[in-house]
Amino acid sequence: MKTFIIRILFNVYYFLLWVGYFVFARLFFLLFNFEKTKELGFITSIKTFLYGIQLDFAFAAYLCFIPFLLILFTVFLKSKNIEKIIKGYSFFIIVFINFLLLIDAGLYEAWGVRLDTSILPYLNTPKLMIASVSSFQLISGIIFFLLISFTFIHIFNKVIHSNINKIITSNWLQVPIFLIITASLIIPIRGGFQTIPVNQSNVYFSSKMYANHAAINFIWNFFNTLTHKTDGKNPYKYFDDEIAIKTIKSTRKNLLNANTDSILNIKKPNVILIIWEGLTAKVVGALDGEPLVTPNLNRLSKESILFTNFYANGDRTDKGLPAILSGYYPPPVKRIMRMPNKTRSLPMLPQKMINLGYNSSFYYGGDLNFGNMNTYLRNAGITNFIDGSEFNKDDWNSKWGAHDHVLLERFAKDLKGNQKAPFFKIALTLSSHEPFQFPDEYKFGKDSEDNKFRSSHSYTDKSIGKFIDFAKKQPWYKNTLIVIIADHGHSAPKHKGPFNDPKRFRIPMLWLGGAINKPGLKIHNFSSQIDFPYTLLNLIDGNNEDFIFSKNIFNPSETQYAHYLFNKGFGTINKNGLFLYDYVSNKPILIKGKNTSKLDSLGKAISQNAFQDFLDRK
Secondary structure, three states: OHHHHHHHHHHHHHHHHHHHHHHHHHHHHHHHOHHHHHHHOHHHHHHHHHHHHHHHHHHHHHHHHHHHHHHHHHHOOOHHHHHHHHHHHHHHHHHHHHHHHHHHHHHHHHHOOOOOHHHHHHOOOHHHHOOOOOHHHHHHHHHHHHHHHHHHHHHHHHHHHHHHOOOOOOOOOHHHHHHHHHHOOHHHHHOOOOOOOOOHHHHOOOOOHHHHHHHOOHHHHHHHHHHOOOOOOOOOOOOOHHHHHHHHHHHHHHHOOOOOOOOEOOOOOEEEEEEEOOOOHHHOHHHOOOOOOOHHHHHHHOOOEEEOOEEOOOOOHHHHHHHHHHOOOOOOOOOHHHOHHHHOOOOOHHHHHHHOOOEEEEEEOEOOOHHHHHHHHHHOOOOOEEOHHHOOHHHEOOOOEEOHHHHHHHHHHHOOOOOOOOEEEEEEOOOOOOOOOOOOOOOOOOOOHHHHHHHHHHHHHHHHHHHHHHHOOOOOHHHEEEEEEEOOOOOOOOOOOOOOOHHHHEOOEEEEOOOEOOOOOEEOOOEEOOHHHHHHHHHOOOOOOOOOOOOOOOOOOOOOEEEEEEOOEEEEEEOOEEEEEEOOOOEEEEEEEOOHHHHHHHHHHHHHHHHHHHHHOO
16 A cells, blocks of 8 residues: 555656646746736736646646556566656656757747747758857856756656655556556646647736736647647638638729839839848837937938838748748748748749849848748749858858848949849848847947847948948949838837737838939838739739739728738738737737727738638649
8 A cells, every 4th residue: 555655646746846847937938038027017927827837737747648657567567667767758858848948938039939830940950040049148048958957857866766766566456546547647638627628728818918928838839839730721710711802802902003103213123122131110210210220221211212101921031031022921830931832833023023024133141041042032033142152251240141241242243333134133131130240330239139139230221321322323223223121020129019019010111223203202001021022013014913912002092901920810900000819819919990890800811811822832
């Protein structure tokens, strides 16, 4: 009987050890994001533990299944051998989960989501995967990883040994009892006896999304998204397909045309597209952002067409490029740019331009293989590339590639003097990506991530300003349209409101150059990256029919809208209101303005239809 009780106690202690670990993990998450945690207050912070305990119990039960089965074998076998197996299993799991714990913390700081399968596409490029991390963060992360791994291995080792060491072989009649105990783990795994198993929605309790995210068990969330792939099913389906399409068409059909005769003074201008890494409207003075970060862009906005209500459709470069060049909404979690079988069928702005007689080039200071960018761009018809391999390693930052001033100097060198016209040249910058390393003055200092972010954009602004000054002196400038656009917005500098508030996705776009007919014009229509290729092709008499999600930016209708997506949610915004929605809780995050029921329907219809299109592409 004594050995029977010891086995029972071991199972209880082992289960509670894992629950205790997940309580620690949540505490670590709250402390790592202390600025956000302070906004919750003490009571709400405590509630994240109370509500989150359901998922802690669930994953602790998963982890207990093998040890519970093994402890059953001590009825027949020597406990010493079983102890070794349980220790080896436990220590491996501790190390693995601790590694994911640190990834989860860093991921949330940058992306605003708990650990899920969106990290998997980056695992094939580990060097670039950690390129967003500073050396200090990397070293301190390794030290902390070793410290917590050692601590929990020590705790588990002590508890496992002190209990199993007392177990001796016993009567075989205990076997069915421990089989029942092991099988009963299904109860915490399911979250109880209810019909629907526990899921993320069970731990969502607050109107503050950060509190809900903190309540989630990070490793449960990771394996849940790993094991619940769509398998051809659309998780964002809300309407019958016909109703979703009808909802979109009824809004979009009136936004396809515009009077654009006065926009350009030439029918087939040269086009230079500068895609600026991570530039948010929050630091652009011309868009009522911080006034001192981008003085050159602010100056240039006065001689350009400035789009004041322009939004990114996603939150990463590998989402922004298909939006800008293919007019394609980024699927939540998935990365279509990494799927050549699907990108082959996308409409491609570069190919459309080539069909019109343009010669095209793409300039990037980093590795074109990152995110499968190379394959995507070649599918787009581009054959002339300048990438990081063209630059001296001394001109690289330690992470991503050649500094922006080096890239743009090469861009200028290749564009010096007369050029074969018309041309379509694209340059993608990188210095304003984490960890914000560049060889110039940190104008706003290095005392915080926000100030390093500001300083990096000030440096890129200076580099772009010099390139535009160069361009104005070239013979082709008078016949050229230069477009400056961001690939995505940014969470920095910190903003008020939800993490995925429109402030995070609002970005600058301006058109300048000698081909502009009315410099100084401001376009206040709501639009986004996916509208760019359709609008540009409309202006130069190109075929834009394939861009089925796009609309004409210059259409002045009050029904103009922008729609953006993030992991498990979307935002739809127009002149009159905002509807921000979360698919985990199936509840709005934020509703502002009037007629938001129309934005609700439109946003859900677009998200459903866009993801179905993604699934249908082979």
